[in-house]
Amino acid sequence: MSRFIHNWDGKTPYVLVTIIRVSGHAAAKPGDKAIVTSGGDIIGSIGGGCLRGAVVKAARMAIETGEPQFIRTVPKDKIDEVPEEEDIKTYPSACPSRGEVEVFLEPVKPKPVLVVFGETELAHTLVAFGRALGFKAVHGLSETDGGSAGTESFDLDSLSGESNLKADYIVVATQGVKDKITLEASLKSSCPHVFFVASVKKANFWRERLGEAGMTDREMLKLISPAGLHIRAESPAEIALSILAQIVQIKNEKQEQSVESNGGTSERK
Structure with missing residues (x-):
C-alpha cells in the first residue's frame, strides 16, 4: 500500500x-x-x-x-x-x-483543475480562492512569462505552463489582453466549462467573432459568459466569489446527478 x-x-x-x-x-x-x-x-x-x-x-x-x-x-x-x-x-x-x-x-x-488566465487582480484572487476551496488552481502564462502566449496559436498545455493538463474549469479573465487567442485555446481544449469574464455586450461580440473564425457549435456551448452567479458583485473579490460559486454549483450538480443515476438504495440480491 x-x-x-x-x-x-x-x-x-x-x-x-x-x-x-x-x-x-x-x-x-x-x-x-x-x-x-x-x-x-x-x-x-x-x-x-x-x-x-x-x-x-x-x-x-x-x-x-x-x-x-x-x-x-x-x-x-x-x-x-x-x-x-x-x-x-x-x-x-x-x-x-x-x-x-x-x-x-x-x-x-485528484483535485478538480481550475485554470485561470489573465494578469489582473481578479485572476490572482480566483487562483487564491480556488486553492482555498480545494481546487488545483493554475495561473496561466502571461506575455512576459516567456511561454507561447504571445504567438498566434497555442494549445492549452503551453498556455498554462503544464504538460498533459486536463482542466475541469477554465476562467478567462484577460480583460482585453489577448482575449481571442485565449478563448480559442480554451474552447478547443477538452475542458467542458469555459467562463469568460465580460459584459453581456462583450460576450456577444466574441461569440460572433469566434463563430466567424470557425468555432463549432459544440465548442461554443462550453462558453459561459457573463461568468458568475448574479449577486451584484462589484469588487474583484466579490466577482471571484460569484464565479467560484457558479463553478462549485456546477461541480456539485454533476456529482449529485452521478449519484442519482446510480441509485441510492441498498443492493439486495
Whole structure:
C-alpha cells in the first residue's frame, strides 16, 4: 500500500478500504486496510475472496460518484433478514465461514483543475480562492512569462505552463489582453466549462467573432459568459466569489446527478 501511495500519479483515482466490524468467523479483521485501484486491483489485506467482489463493486461506485461507501456482506440465506438502512448497502456472501463484515470505502480523487488566465487582480484572487476551496488552481502564462502566449496559436498545455493538463474549469479573465487567442485555446481544449469574464455586450461580440473564425457549435456551448452567479458583485473579490460559486454549483450538480443515476438504495440480491 505504501509503495502505491508513494508512486501515485496524483491523477488516477483510487479507493481506501477499511474493515470496520466483523461478526462471526471471517478472514477479515477490524482495522484491516487495502487500496482498490481504478482498474479493480486490490492492494493490501481485507480477508478472503468472498469479500472481494462486493468491495470492488462498491469501490467503482465510490470512484464514479466521488462519495464514500459503507457496505456489509451477509450470508445469502440471511439477506432478507437484514433491515434496510439508507446509508449502507448490503451484499450477499457465499463464504462457508458465514461471517458478516462491514466495510468503509473512501475515494481518493485528484483535485478538480481550475485554470485561470489573465494578469489582473481578479485572476490572482480566483487562483487564491480556488486553492482555498480545494481546487488545483493554475495561473496561466502571461506575455512576459516567456511561454507561447504571445504567438498566434497555442494549445492549452503551453498556455498554462503544464504538460498533459486536463482542466475541469477554465476562467478567462484577460480583460482585453489577448482575449481571442485565449478563448480559442480554451474552447478547443477538452475542458467542458469555459467562463469568460465580460459584459453581456462583450460576450456577444466574441461569440460572433469566434463563430466567424470557425468555432463549432459544440465548442461554443462550453462558453459561459457573463461568468458568475448574479449577486451584484462589484469588487474583484466579490466577482471571484460569484464565479467560484457558479463553478462549485456546477461541480456539485454533476456529482449529485452521478449519484442519482446510480441509485441510492441498498443492493439486495
